[in-house]
Amino acid sequence: MSRLLPWHASQWRELLQRKVANRLPHALLCSGPAGLGKRLFVEYFAQALLCTAPAQEGSPCGVCRNCRLFLAGNHPDYFKVEPSEEGKPIKVDQVRELVAFLGYTSQLGGYKIALLTPAERMNLNAANSLLKTLEEPPGDSLLVLLSTTPARLPATIRSRCQQLRFQLPPFETALAWLQPRVSGDPALLLGLSGGAPLQAQAYADPAWLAHRQTLFETYCAVVAGQADPVRAAEVWSKPDAAANLRCLIGWQMDMIRLKMMRDPPRLLNPDLRAALHRLAGRWPLPLLFQRLDAFIRLHALCVTQVNRPLLLEALLGDCADGQADLDPRG
């Protein structure tokens, strides 16, 4: 059975046509929002490329020696580079290993395929050490870079890769896929994930929903002056500050919608409609936009490195009311 996700059909066709015409690029940059399954797509395509008996539509057979090795995570002609730990950069030594791998002769006589993800986590030295391979790629090799923020890659890297873009599927397509896979409200989960189906599936975890509730309660307490922002920032830094900030960005966007329209048809957080409406009533629209900008900028920073002081600064800044006549000694 095909493991191809329904919203990846056009990208699959594009790569397959190139393969059939012997025009596969040596370096491919797959970009698009998180939670779409880009990595699953790339792994499936890599398996198909190594498979010795692919089906007519290009799917891997799943039973040949190459497929079995690939599925067991042991294929000698497939190499993967990712940060050693969540939030850490991809280092130059890791990229050098990848470059060496692509330079060797293929073990099983087919393609050599390397995946590097997330590509924007490469530090400058790592990116530089990849340039020569991108300029003079070894034969029968494919290097795939995955990125949610390709603009953060050096232009020298971007310009040497063929780009393959992934987009959010139509809401109905995502809903139809998600419905049989979750026990919660699929439309709510899709809203929370910004329409990214795999992210929505992950959000169906009751532990995550409880965590989001804690974040919301902490946020409301800070707004009302009932919580210490430093303590609140501790809560907000764990376990993944960037993911937490995406919640905050979603609430902020909903507040703006609720401020601009009497009854907006679709919110990212329909379950919090009443509470967000009350919050939106506390502030003027320009301030809501200003904060949205600040949260988005902070999120961009957190994607590459979790920077607790900045997170603290943003949350504390959010509480400042501009009145200077405050004496901390009483």
Ligand SMILES: [Zn+2]
């Ligand atoms: Zn196979």
